[in-house]
Amino acid sequence: MDQPTEQSDSRSITGASTASVHAGEQRQRAYDSVTTPIVQTATYTFTDTAALIDYFEGRVEREEYGRYGNPTVRAAESKLAALETDGTIETAALLCASGMNTITTILLAMLPAGSHVIITDDSYRRTRQFVCTMLARLGVNHTIVPVCDYDALESAILPETRLIVSESPTNPYLRILDLPRIVDIAKRHRVKTVIDATFATPYNVRPLTFGVDLVMHSATKYMGGHNDLLAGVVIGRPDMIAALRQAHGILGGVCDPHTAYLLVRGLKTLALRMERHNQNGLHVARFLHEHPCIRQVYYPGLPNHPEHAIAAAQMRGWGGVISFEYDGDLEATGQFIDRLRLPYIAPSLGGVESLVEQPALMSFYELTTEERLAVGIRNNLVRFACGIEDTADLIRDLAQALETTEL
Numbered sequence: 198m199d200q201p202t203e204q205s206d207s208r209s210i211t212g213a214s215t216a217s218v219h220a221g222e223q224r225q226r227a228y229d230s231v232t233t234p235i236v237q238t239a240t241y242t243f244t245d246t247a248a249l250i251d252y253f254e255g256r257v258e259r260e261e262y263g264r265y266g267n268p269t270v271r272a273a274e275s276k277l278a279a280l281e282t283d284g285t286i287e288t289a290a291l292l293c294a295s296g297m298n299t300i301t302t303i304l305l306a307m308l309p310a311g312s313h314v315i316i317t318d319d320s321y322r323r324t325r326q327f328v329c330t331m332l333a334r335l336g337v338n339h340t341i342v343p344v345c346d347y348d349a350l351e352s353a354i355l356p357e358t359r360l361i362v363s364e365s366p367t368n369p370y371l372r373i374l375d376l377p378r379i380v381d382i383a384k385r386h387r388v389k390t391v392i393d394a395t396f397a398t399p400y401n402v403r404p405l406t407f408g409v410d411l412v413m414h415s416a417t418k419y420m421g422g423h424n425d426l427l428a429g430v431v432i433g434r435p436d437m438i439a440a441l442r443q444a445h446g447i448l449g450g451v452c453d454p455h456t457a458y459l460l461v462r463g464l465k466t467l468a469l470r471m472e473r474h475n476q477n478g479l480h481v482a483r484f485l486h487e488h489p490c491i492r493q494v495y496y497p498g499l500p501n502h503p504e505h506a507i508a509a510a511q512m513r514g515w516g517g518v519i520s521f522e523y524d525g526d527l528e529a530t531g532q533f534i535d536r537l538r539l540p541y542i543a544p545s546l547g548g549v550e551s552l553v554e555q556p557a558l559m560s561f562y563e564l565t566t567e568e569r570l571a572v573g574i575r576n577n578l579v580r581f582a583c584g585i586e587d588t589a590d591l592i593r594d595l596a597q598a599l600e601t602t603e604l
């Protein structure tokens with residue numbers, strides 16, 4: 198079968214929704230299918246030894262073995278790469294089995310023994326755990342700095358520092374990085390930057406266009422968008438992604454073709470979904486901010502957020518995740534969550550269904566109250582990940598759950 202050829206004309210892709218549908222895709226697909234076919238195979242055949250030699254000599258572009266590539270996975274990668282650029286920078290993407298597999302692949306590939314990495318404190322807990330335990334055992338040192346403290350960040354840079362790893366927005370407090378500032382610091386010290394932009398998606402911000410070296414996402418969240426797949430992706434300059442792809446071929450955390458298909462399908466509606474997630478996030482945040490039973494709301498779209506101005510300058514929207522403190526203790530907060538009827542109680546975010554969790558009883562369950570406080574997690578903290586339900590229904594549901602509260 199012929200390899201698909203012509204790509205969608207990038208000049209005709211100007212809007213975010215058009216990009217979601219067409220960007221990075223081959224115009225003509227195998228069997229003239231309008232959808233990306235699922236190429237469910239573990240390996241690829243060579244007609245004869247000459248064909249094999251042609252391949253290894255780089256004379257033909259084709260697949261060799263499933264761990265090194267798959268046409269469905271490549272379709273997802275080329276779409277993800279296209280979504281992260283504004284056309285001024287060349288990008289490539291590497292799809293991985295999960296967000297965590299993406300992070301571990303990047304860090305294992307880029308950090309030799311004796312090197313040093315800086316991470317920010319309000320970050321995905323498993324990322325921090327990987328850096329503090331497994332990487333440390335391999336002789337990679339780290340410094341954890343408070344997110345958005347740029348003096349602390351710059352002071353933490355050592356001669357052997359290779360990477361600065363951060364998130365924007367962060368989890369669970371939705372802090373926003375000043376991307377030009379972090380890029381400026383990193384470039385002056387010849388350190389590379391990796392930003393986990395899972396909470397933003399390229400619809401809301403494209404860190405590579407600010408000069409960040411690598412952007413990564415848990416595609417499990419908004420990219421897939423339907424709470425039905427696990428995947429991760431890293432996007433950056435083609436030569437950097439090629440080096441990561443080599444490491445990934447050894448580490449082996451591949452994304453299977455069916456998942457890649459679901460991801461391409463989910464990405465078609467990324468812009469549509471993000472518009473609603475952003476709208477729901479902002480309206481729910483405003484509602485909670487005004488409510489007497491809520492002590493504090495963390496959402497970059499609110500004017501009282503410490504980086505509201507930076508967020509407004511950098512981002513198209515602020516996403517669907519809101520963290521807030523309920524006016525009650527661990528138990529009362531759980532009772533409030535139990536009164537909600539629309540969101541499911543579950544970890545994760547970014548899917549069409551709203552999800553709610555009390556971090557103290559979810560990601561941080563095994564810690565004591567004191568240990569949680571030490572990492573900034575209060576017992577009354579709630580993370581609400583808006584789905585794409587109607588805004589009015591989400592607010593009505595929150596209102597009824599808060600009305601029945603006995604203060």
Ligand SMILES: *Cc1c(COP(=O)(O)O)cnc(C)c1O
Pocket residue numbers: 295296297298321364368393395396415416417418427428429
């Ligand atoms: C979920 C998440 C991850 C981990 O991704 P998985 O796909 O669950 O492995 C990493 N970073 C952030 C910000 C996340 O929300």
